[in-house]
Amino acid sequence: MPKDLVGIKELSKRDIGQVLDTASSFKDVLRRDIKKVPALRGKTVVNLFFEPSTRTKTSFELAEKRLSTDVLNFSVPTSSVVKGESLFDTIKTIEAYGVDFIVIRHASSGVPHFIAENVNASVINAGDGTNEHPTQALLDAFSIIEKKGTLEGLNVAIVGDIAHSRVAKSNIYLLSKFNARIRLIGPPTLIPCMEDYGVEVFYDMDEGLRGADIVMMLRIQMERQGRSFFPSTQEYFKYWGLDMKRLGLARKDALVMHPGPMNRGIEISSQAADSPQSVILDQVTNGIAVRMAVMYLLTGGEKQ
Amino acid sequence: MSKDILIKDGHIVDPSQDIDYVGDILIADGKIKETRTQNSKPRAQNSGLETIDAGGMFVFPGLVDMHTHLREPGFEHKETIRTGTLAAVHGGFTSVCPMPNTSPVNDNPTVTAFIIKKSLDEGFCHVYPIGAITKGQRGEEIAEMGLMYEAGCVAFSDDGRPVMSSIIMRRALEYSKRFNVPVISHCEDLPLADGGVMNEGGLSAMLGLKGIPSAAEEVMVARDILLAELTGGRLHIAHVSTQGSVRLIRQAKERGIPVTAETCPHYFSITEDAVKGYNTNAKVNPPLRTQRDVEAVREGLKDGTIDVIATDHAPHHLDEKLLEFDKAPSGISGLETALGLSLNLVGSGTLSLKQLIGKMTIVPARILNVDRGTLKPGSDADLVIVDMGKEFRVDAKRFVSLGRNTPFEGMSLKGMPVVTIVKGKIHR
Ligand SMILES: [Zn+2]
Numbered sequence: 001m002p003k004d005l006v007g008i009k010e011l012s013k014r015d016i017g018q019v020l021d022t023a024s025s026f027k028d029v030l031r032r033d034i035k036k037v038p039a040l041r042g043k044t045v046v047n048l049f050f051e052p053s054t055r056t057k058t059s060f061e062l063a064e065k066r067l068s069t070d071v072l073n074f075s076v077p078t079s080s081v082v083k084g085e086s087l088f089d090t091i092k093t094i095e096a097y098g099v100d101f102i103v104i105r106h107a108s109s110g111v112p113h114f115i116a117e118n119v120n121a122s123v124i125n126a127g128d129g130t131n132e133h134p135t136q137a138l139l140d141a142f143s144i145i146e147k148k149g150t151l152e153g154l155n156v157a158i159v160g161d162i163a164h165s166r167v168a169k170s171n172i173y174l175l176s177k178f179n180a181r182i183r184l185i186g187p188p189t190l191i192p193c194m195e196d197y198g199v200e201v202f203y204d205m206d207e208g209l210r211g212a213d214i215v216m217m218l219r220i221q222m223e224r225q226g227r228s229f230f231p232s233t234q235e236y237f238k239y240w241g242l243d244m245k246r247l248g249l250a251r252k253d254a255l256v257m258h259p260g261p262m263n264r265g266i267e268i269s270s271q272a273a274d275s276p277q278s279v280i281l282d283q284v285t286n287g288i289a290v291r292m293a294v295m296y297l298l299t300g301g302e303k304q
Numbered sequence: 305m306s307k308d309i310l311i312k313d314g315h316i317v318d319p320s321q322d323i324d325y326v327g328d329i330l331i332a333d334g335k336i337k338e339t340r341t342q343n344s345k346p347r348a349q350n351s352g353l354e355t356i357d358a359g360g361m362f363v364f365p366g367l368v369d370m371h372t373h374l375r376e377p378g379f380e381h382k383e384t385i386r387t388g389t390l391a392a393v394h395g396g397f398t399s400v401c402p403m404p405n406t407s408p409v410n411d412n413p414t415v416t417a418f419i420i421k422k423s424l425d426e427g428f429c430h431v432y433p434i435g436a437i438t439k440g441q442r443g444e445e446i447a448e449m450g451l452m453y454e455a456g457c458v459a460f461s462d463d464g465r466p467v468m469s470s471i472i473m474r475r476a477l478e479y480s481k482r483f484n485v486p487v488i489s490h491c492e493d494l495p496l497a498d499g500g501v502m503n504e505g506g507l508s509a510m511l512g513l514k515g516i517p518s519a520a521e522e523v524m525v526a527r528d529i530l531l532a533e534l535t536g537g538r539l540h541i542a543h544v545s546t547q548g549s550v551r552l553i554r555q556a557k558e559r560g561i562p563v564t565a566e567t568c569p570h571y572f573s574i575t576e577d578a579v580k581g582y583n584t585n586a587k588v589n590p591p592l593r594t595q596r597d598v599e600a601v602r603e604g605l606k607d608g609t610i611d612v613i614a615t616d617h618a619p620h621h622l623d624e625k626l627l628e629f630d631k632a633p634s635g636i637s638g639l640e641t642a643l644g645l646s647l648n649l650v651g652s653g654t655l656s657l658k659q660l661i662g663k664m665t666i667v668p669a670r671i672l673n674v675d676r677g678t679l680k681p682g683s684d685a686d687l688v689i690v691d692m693g694k695e696f697r698v699d700a701k702r703f704v705s706l707g708r709n710t711p712f713e714g715m716s717l718k719g720m721p722v723v724t725i726v727k728g729k730i731h732r
Contacts, residue, residue, distance in 0.1 A: 188481040188535075203482040228446040228475040231439070235448045239482065 001297045004116040004123040007132040008173040016138065016174060022293035023142050023286070029066070030289055039296055040067040045101040046094055049126070050076045053105055055260055056126050056136075059284070060103050063291035072099065087111070088118065095119045101295060104128070122298040124291075130164050136259055137170035139290040141178075143283050144214055147255055151178035157208055157250070159185040159240060160218030160267055161229070163192040167259045168218055172197050183208045186218075186240055189229040205240050212250040216257045217242055220267050233266045243269040247277065255279050307354050308332045309728065313342060314358030314689060318365055319662035320678035329363060331685040334728030339679050356723060356730075358689050364661050366398025366429070366686030366726065367643065368677045370668040371463070371488075371542060371566060371614035373635070374400070374431070377418060378407025383619040383706045385419065388639070389427040391617070391705035393731045395639040396721035398686035399430040399669070399676045400617075403463040404441065411436035411447040413455035420456045429726050430686070432458040432674055437476045437487060441465045446476050453483045458672040461488035463542060464589075466524060468494055473528060477537025486540040486564065486671055491524035491549070492516075492590065501630055503576040503591040511579065513629060518597070521590050522548040529556040532563050540671060541565040543616050545590040547600035554609040564671050565604075566612035569645035570636055570711065572601045578711045584625045586711040588618070589634035602654045605663065612668045613660070615642045619707020637707030641698055643690070644717030651718075689723040696720050 001015055008016070029037055045064045049057055057073075064071045076090070085093075094102065102123045104112050109129030116123040127133040144151060156175055162168045162184050172194060175182050182199045184191055185208035191201055202208030209215065220236060230236045247256065256268075256278040264270050273280060309331040316339060317324050327341040369392065375383035383391075385402075392400045402419060404410035410419060416433050423431035435457035436447045441464070449460055460480060466489070467473045473489075480487050497520040502508050504515025525541055529552060532539035544550060544567045556563045570588060575595050578586035586592060604610040618635025625632050646664065649655045655663075669677035679687060698715045700708035724731045 188478040188537075189475050226445055228472055228479075230479065231446045231448040231450075235450045239450050 003298065004112070005134055005294055005298065006112045006116055006123060006125050008134045008137050008170045009132065011134070013177050016141070016177065018297060019138050019290065019293050020142050020145060022297055023138070023290040026292040026296070027286065027289040030285070036066050036068060038068045040069045040299060043100040043299065044070045044072065044098065045103060045295070046072040046074060046097070046099045047103045048074045048076060048094065048105070050106040051127070053127070055284070056105065059287040060126060060291055063288050063295065066288070067292055067295055069101070072097070087114070091115050091119055095121060100299070124294060124298070127166055129166065130169070131166055132170045132173070133166040134170050135287070135291050135294060136167045137174040138294065139283060139287040140171055140216065140257060141174055142286045142290050143257065143279050144255065146282070146286070147279060148213065151175060151180050154180045154213040155183065155211055156180050156214040156216060157183045157185055157212040158216045158218065159205065159208070159242065161190045161220055161224060162186055162218070163190045164221065164224070165218045171216065172199060183212065185209070187230050187236070205246060206249055209246055209249040212254055214255050214257065215242060215247065215250050217268050219259065219261065220263055237266055241267055241269065242272045244271045244275065247272050247275065253277070257283060259283070307352060309685070309725070309730070310353050310355045311358050311363060311689065312355055314361050314363035316363045316679070317657055317661050318679040319658050320365065320666035321680060323679065324658055329679065329687070331725070331728050334685055336679050336681050336683055336685050338681060356689070360693070361722065362690045362692055364396070364688050364690065365665040365677050365679050366688055366724065367396045367664045368399040368668045369397050369615050369617065369639065369642070370401045370459070370612060370672060371568070372400040372402050372617045372639070373405070373619065374402040375619060376406065376422065377415070381621050385422045385431065386426040387704060387706050388617070388619070389423065389429045389431065391639040391703065393428045393724045393726060394704050394721065395641070396643045396688035396690065396724055397429060397639060398688070398724060398726045399432060399674065401432045401434050401458065401672065403434050403461060404436040405464045409436050409441050410434070411439050411441065413448065413451040416452050416455035416457050428731065430676065432456070432672060434459045434461050434463070434488065436460065437462045437467055438472060443467045443469055443472060446472065446479055449479060449483060449485070453485060458674055459486045459488050459540065461490065461542065463488065463490045466490050466492045466494060470527060470531065474531050474535060477531055477535040477539060480537050481535070484538070484673070486538040488540045488542050489524065489528045490542050491521050491528065493520045493523045496520040496523065501587060501591070502579050503593050505576070505594065507576050507579070511582070513579070516591055518546040518548050518593065521546050522552060525549045525552045529553070529561055529563055533561045536562065539563045543568050543571065543590060543614070544601060544604065544610055545571045545593050545597060547597050550600045550604035550609055554604065554607070557609060564611045565609065566614040567601050567605065567610050568614055568616045569638060569642050572598055572605065573645045573648065574711060582629045583711060584627065584629055584632035585636070585709045585713070587629065587632050587634050588636050602649065605649065606654050611663065612671065613642070613646050613663045614668065615639050617705070619705050620709050621706070622708060625709050635709060636711060637700070637703060637705045637709050639705060640703050641710060641712050641717065643721060644696070644719045645712070647692070647719040648717075685725055685728040687725050688721045690719050691722045692719050694718065694720050
């Protein structure tokens, strides 16, 4: 493993395999009565969230606590930045506290890379702009393998606002490394140019879902409304929303995934979200194990 | 059920099937059953057959107008779906495409459904509505193209109000790809047109009228071509009127950009001179241009740069044109003169008859992806029988359109539609 986890792009297939294997062991730990292990006792983690987040932050915090680290939380939008401190000075100050990990979420793509170059601590990207959300892709891969046994050759449909989705990007990078067949589905206004990754593009969701093994839905962010990416949420759901009828076009055993939080009735119907095919809650549980594995491996855990 | 009809001995020209011969057409159950040359043996015919002798006349597929203003809902004093479609049938058209600048604007499936329902109830020909690109044609936010497409819209346009925002036009071209429908651009840079009322040049200076430069059209043609190239969306340029626009579209086509274009009879028939005397019936948007532009438009039609001839039928009430030139609304009532004016292109050697009919039938039908503009067996029996020899004088008083606004008053034309058949129903 490299020092940092800034993106899936920067990981090898072997790195990813290692994370998934290790996560599997940690998932066993999470099933125990006492869910805490002393693996990273004495290490300090700072959660530096420049963007509001409940789910990812909670998941990281739980992972950190179960590894017995000391946890510091910085919710930055309100504190030092307002006083005019530069990002560089903020992270240098944090480093001076003597932290071992910086978990960073930021609205600007590339911030984790910038920090990683400037600190000795291990940096973990918890989502940067519209670039990557690597731990989400890792937990998605873990959740798929848990049910399907492999990623190789699976038909994975990713549906929605691909252009602005760091979740989609990280998944595309990961899945393409494992030779999954990726289909991007959404309005033409929200499909970026990703030909280099061998993706197939479908504007027609029915066509794109046919025979899919995995249906990965993305969240439509409310700030996209009124900006002409699509005319109305009503029309969006009609053409790109997942309901049971559409889900019926995918394989019978297709998995429904969503990184959350969901907009029920906009990108996914309640029936589809809560159907037996849905692994949305497994994703949440697996997120903790995967994040534990990432931190463990970044400290050189593989050598121990 | 409509009667079976035999049209005998007409000179049939159907570019969709490359037909150009004298022969018969048999219509059964409102559909074309057969088209055959005169020499082929007639089959046994049933006794209830109505026979139309088309000897010495031409028979074309019913004309398709992809740019019409029917004014309903909202402006029924200018035109209604009933009168507009009747004017269409008089002019040889069997399909028209009303633009969305009605009141309310056709920017949602409810208005689309209203227009379609009303057309079925009261109309005389097929009506394929064009939906608005943006909500309220305000140019700020794309409209529900999908829901309108589902309701029956065949294309999208903010005609009359250009989409000034480049990002909105980009999104519209991108979004429309889901439905594979054309986005029709009324190309006019509003700040550059700056409230002008006629073509900018020596004549506007002499008349003391505010001019609209050709560039006001051309910068938008250029922009939209670049956006079509960027997005891969299907762009259709409405009412091409300038030499520069023709040149830009020609280059775009050479480079393989998905663009089609239309012009209207007034842009290849008359020049800005028609405005002299402050004739408000010659006020149209884009404005009538110069002889040089007229020739360029003809050249564009000839070499295929301009795919389609559309009417931009824009009827107005008499009182509205009886105004100061500055205040009068733009537009020409065009459905009843379009064929005669267009046939002049054949007379002048600009186009062959087959080319011309193609630009008024199968080509617009293909752009709009509608099953019209053809006499293929099995298709609806939509056709027009034209007496090419008969000369007639344009007399607005005799228009069936409520709009009598024409700059062609008194002009002598040839090529009068004698019979128009819509879905097997005969209109004489
Ligand atoms: Zn227009």
